[in-house]
Amino acid sequence: MPRSTGTCVTTTTLGExxxxxxxxxxxxxxxxxxxxxxxxxxxxxxLALARLAGVSGLVASVDWLLYSAIRKEALLTxxxxxxxxxxxxxxxxxxxxxxxxxxxxxxxxNCLRAFRWVQGQLRDPQGLPISVRLLCEAHRxxxxxxxxxxxxxxxxxxxxxxxxxxxxxxxxxxxxxxxxMADLLTDLERFIHAAxxxxxxxxVKVALxxxxxxxxxxxxxxxxxxxxxxIGALLEHWGLLQQPLMVLSGYLRRHQAEYYRRLxxxxxxxxxxxxxxxxxxxxxxxxxxAVRSIIEVASLITADRKRLLASTKAxxxxxxxxxxxxxxxxxxxxxxxxxxxxxxxxxxxxxxLLEDLGIVAEITGQKKNRVYSYQAYVELLSR
Ligand SMILES: Nc1ncnc2c1ncn2[C@@H]1O[C@H](COP(=O)(O)OP(=O)(O)OP(=O)(O)O)[C@@H](O)[C@H]1O
Ligand SMILES: [Mg+2]
Numbered sequence: 001m002p003r004s005t006g007t008c009v010t011t012t013t014l015g016e017x018x019x020x021x022x023x024x025x026x027x028x029x030x031x032x033x034x035x036x037x038x039x040x041x042x043x044x045x046x047l048a049l050a051r052l053a054g055v056s057g058l059v060a061s062v063d064w065l066l067y068s069a070i071r072k073e074a075l076l077t078x079x080x081x082x083x084x085x086x087x088x089x090x091x092x093x094x095x096x097x098x099x100x101x102x103x104x105x106x107x108x109x110n111c112l113r114a115f116r117w118v119q120g121q122l123r124d125p126q127g128l129p130i131s132v133r134l135l136c137e138a139h140r141x142x143x144x145x146x147x148x149x150x151x152x153x154x155x156x157x158x159x160x161x162x163x164x165x166x167x168x169x170x171x172x173x174x175x176x177x178x179x180x181m182a183d184l185l186t187d188l189e190r191f192i193h194a195a196x197x198x199x200x201x202x203x204v205k206v207a208l209x210x211x212x213x214x215x216x217x218x219x220x221x222x223x224x225x226x227x228x229x230x231i232g233a234l235l236e237h238w239g240l241l242q243q244p245l246m247v248l249s250g251y252l253r254r255h256q257a258e259y260y261r262r263l264x265x266x267x268x269x270x271x272x273x274x275x276x277x278x279x280x281x282x283x284x285x286x287x288x289x290a291v292r293s294i295i296e297v298a299s300l301i302t303a304d305r306k307r308l309l310a311s312t313k314a315x316x317x318x319x320x321x322x323x324x325x326x327x328x329x330x331x332x333x334x335x336x337x338x339x340x341x342x343x344x345x346x347x348x349x350x351x352x353l354l355e356d357l358g359i360v361a362e363i364t365g366q367k368k369n370r371v372y373s374y375q376a377y378v379e380l381l382s383r
Pocket of ligand 2: 081221222223
């Protein structure tokens with residue numbers, strides 16, 4: 001007999017009776033979570049996170065690494081949702097350059113803003129703790145703008161929703177009725193802040209909490225993105241990864257069908273164990289990917305720095321420009337002028353020097369409105 005992970009309640013929506021799912025409070029019980037599903041994988045995942053925290057010392061500033069890591073995470077979590085933007089679009093938008101799919105880019109930058117805001121709250125002694133209120137405020141930032149209008153940004157849903165299908169009657173999953181949400185969310189908050197020695201290790205709790213949040217599905221839209229943002233917030237809150245250097249959404253996107261299937265299997269088959277193993281494996285893989293990427297970025301920057309140092313023509317402005325590149329991989333002359341507070345000829349000369357050294361390249365082929373790219377770096381990050 002598989003364990004029961006919730007109860008079904010019948011409600012009426014759009015004129016037809018439907019069965020909505022109300023999850024039991026965490027942690028899994030009857031039977032409790034089998035330790036075999038997490039003991040080894042948890043150790044491996046924690047080790048991978050520790051290695052990731054340790055490798056950031058390879059570059060001059062951890063901000064360089066964070067710059068790309070949080071953008072990749074925002075991009076990939078939005079891509080799970082179907083957003084079409086690319087990393088280059090994000091870099092271009094920030095550099096004030098022209099970008100195509102501006103709505104998609106806005107969706108990603110909203111995600112970035114929501115994420116940073118949450119991080120600011122957690123680091124501020126006066127900030128909000130991890131709570132429903134925090135998530136509502138993050139949701140408000142996430143759904144700010146054109147696409148979010150009509151989706152009640154910042155507010156818990158007041159109507160029945162469903163996942164998959166054209167109506168609740170043929171949906172893949174019908175989350176709990178809105179009247180039950182307040183209690184369910186209170187239980188979830190309580191679980192997050194419980195100081196109970198019997199609970200599973202923190203990474204496993206993160207896995208459980210993500211599912212519970214998705215199962216409650218408290219917003220009209222954006223539940224996937226807020227639920228994944230919650231993962232990052234919990235990793236920091238519990239000291240598992242102090243800096244958001246991991247791109248877990250990359251793993252979830254590569255395994256999106258399995259991700260959704262395993263979420264469903266908890267409800268339909270009581271299979272918490274399968275999900276927990278999948279999640280821990282994902283953390284280990286994503287952290288190892290991030291370590292590899294950081295080593296590659298560090299090697300690239302070091303090699304280019306050596307080329308610059310070997311050049312007899314490099315002036316002070318070239319060096320200053322070089323230090324900007326990891327956080328300004330695409331740029332115009334005007335942007336360099338502004339960032340280095342220098343003249344047009346001086347900015348141009350510094351760019352041309354880096355161009356001659358093969359570090360940056362002009363990418364438009366135009367005579368005017370030229371755009372430069374730290375192309376090897378952009379390609380490395382976009383892989
Ligand atoms: N069968 C399922 N059971 C529970 N949760 C699910 C199931 N299938 C998908 N989900 C979760 O619901 C999310 C989608 O919900 P919603 O559209 O509100 O969020 P979103 O942020 O707009 O979308 P997305 O995940 O598509 O980015 C998925 O990302 C996943 O986390
Ligand atoms: Mg959606």
